[in-house]
């Protein structure tokens with residue numbers, strides 16, 4: 571297993587943007603072959619019925635709500651995941667350490683899931699760590715769609731922390747596109763997708779503070 575799949579030069583550029591703007595987008599942080607293998611695995615797992623309809627809200631009020639969130643997810647597990655999943659988790663560990671070295675975030679762990687939005691699915695505007703009250707500090711998304719075209723929808727719309735109606739950017743979910751942003755700052759939304767939309771999403775956490 572290759573130790574490091576991350577292109578550290580491209581990651582450094584992302585970190586510059588993260589420092590300046592609290593969000594960053596890049597391609598070619600992970601190799602195309604690695605992303606293609608992850609995409610295939612996500613597709614295979616979904617075909618086998620292994621992904622579950624995502625739920626929303628806190629444990630007491632957990633509901634499945636397709637209006638708010640249309641994706642199917644599968645959490646990656648260190649113990650039970652495939653070698654490929656373990657390899658991805660190892661890359662996230664490299665990333666966790668680099669985030670701590672650069673931003674002193676005291677990140678102790680991360681969580682990550684495959685996500686698949688079927689046609690017609692999206693995710694309404696939300697903040698991952700509302701009012702900064704939770705442990706999620708940095709959100710990442712790695713998109714896994716090899717043949718994505720503009721008319722397919724499914725963009726990630728990112729809004730200003732100061733004004734939730736001010737659109738900052740729309741990111742196409744193309745294979746290898748990698749996004750990082752502060753989990754407590756940015757309202758964001760997944761636009762309705764017209765094709766199956768695959769990704770790996772996750773959060774670097776500081777559970778101590």
Ligand SMILES: O=C(O)CCC(=O)C(=O)O
Nearest residue numbers: 693698711726760769771
């Ligand atoms: O897939 C995306 O572009 C964003 C997903 C998202 O916002 C989430 O899972 O919290």
Ligand SMILES: [Fe+2]
Nearest residue numbers: 696697698758
């Ligand atoms: Fe989100």
